[in-house]
Amino acid sequence: MSLPVHLSVNEDELLMFSKNSVASDAEIDATHLNAISKCLVGARLDARPLNGFPGELPDSLDNAYSIQSLSIRAWPDEISGWKVGGVPQDFQEKFDAKHLSGPIFRAATQSVGKDETISMPVFRGGFAAIEAEFIAQFATNVGPGEIDQSAVSLLDIVSTVYIGAETAGSPMADINRLGPVAIISDFGNNAGLVIGPEVKGWRDRLAQKITVEVDVDGERVGTVAVAMKDGVLAAVRFLIELCTARGIYIPAGTLVSCGALSGIHDVKVGSESWVHFEGLGSFGVQFTERQPVV
Numbered sequence: 001m002s003l004p005v006h007l008s009v010n011e012d013e014l015l016m017f018s019k020n021s022v023a024s025d026a027e028i029d030a031t032h033l034n035a036i037s038k039c040l041v042g043a044r045l046d047a048r049p050l051n052g053f054p055g056e057l058p059d060s061l062d063n064a065y066s067i068q069s070l071s072i073r074a075w076p077d078e079i080s081g082w083k084v085g086g087v088p089q090d091f092q093e094k095f096d097a098k099h100l101s102g103p104i105f106r107a108a109t110q111s112v113g114k115d116e117t118i119s120m121p122v123f124r125g126g127f128a129a130i131e132a133e134f135i136a137q138f139a140t141n142v143g144p145g146e147i148d149q150s151a152v153s154l155l156d157i158v159s160t161v162y163i164g165a166e167t168a169g170s171p172m173a174d175i176n177r178l179g180p181v182a183i184i185s186d187f188g189n190n191a192g193l194v195i196g197p198e199v200k201g202w203r204d205r206l207a208q209k210i211t212v213e214v215d216v217d218g219e220r221v222g223t224v225a226v227a228m229k230d231g232v233l234a235a236v237r238f239l240i241e242l243c244t245a246r247g248i249y250i251p252a253g254t255l256v257s258c259g260a261l262s263g264i265h266d267v268k269v270g271s272e273s274w275v276h277f278e279g280l281g282s283f284g285v286q287f288t289e290r291q292p293v294v
Contacts, residue, residue, distance in 0.1 A: 037070035043171035047290045049125030050171040064184035077105040081255030084235040099238045102188015111195045117284030120167045129168040131260035142250040154233045161202040163277040166257045167192040197281040211278040222262030
């Protein structure tokens with residue numbers, strides 16, 4: 001029995017997929033991972049919600065990243081950066097991991113000026129959230145095995161730090177409940193990146209506590225005082241290690257969204273958010289309905 005792997009494959013077809021086949025386990029596993037990728041990519045291209053994860057959840061982070069790699073190759077855009085997020089506490093022991101990553105694509109990367117507002121699309125019927133984050137930019141190319149982190153300072157790898165926000169999003173409304181394998185499989189639960197003003201003299205401010213506030217629809221939903229040193233360099237280090245292991249080349253100029261600061265704040269189509277970094281700037285985000293990619 002073989003499973004169709006064209007973009008129109010749906011979750012019902014995947015749920016019917018069985019390992020009762022004369023093919024080898026490796027062939028079946030590869031076919032199944034490819035079919036999951038096709039379904040996730042198809043739902044994103046169509047801006048169509050999914051009732052749940054399409055098929056059986058991957059049994060390892062490696063298989064989840066394999067699905068992600070298949071989806072990256074199928075996506076009609078180039079990568080502008082990577083999001084680094086945390087593995088939910090309940091899953092850290094099971095998967096022996098504290099961080100995860102997913103791609104951010106060029107068309108979903110937008111810049112906003114100080115005190116300006118930008119529109120960002122989210123899935124209707126899926127998952128949607130905003131996360132205030134610091135964003136680092138690579139100063140140099142980093143290829144697998146090219147950087148000895150014991151000899152090169154991470155400070156030299158980062159050229160610029162910005163304030164900003166990740167717009168998290170997925171066709172699956174329950175993606176976070178499903179855990180890191182679902183999140184990794186679906187582009188790290190990323191829907192876009194908002195790049196705010198540059199943090200001038202960021203190296204001298206690494207240890208400075210900065211209050212970050214997030215409002216959604218006029219209500220304060222997140223407040224935290226954080227230092228850049230607590231997340232920015234750790235996110236860059238993790239991304240280099242992960243990309244090295246996956247054989248992924250990181251070109252100069254690549255952006256890194258360095259993890260939610262005040263939490264993951266749910267939004268919906270029509271929501272308005274305001275993000276404020278004390279002493280560094282503020283910006284607004286209006287959420288519109290995501291449209292199919294044509």
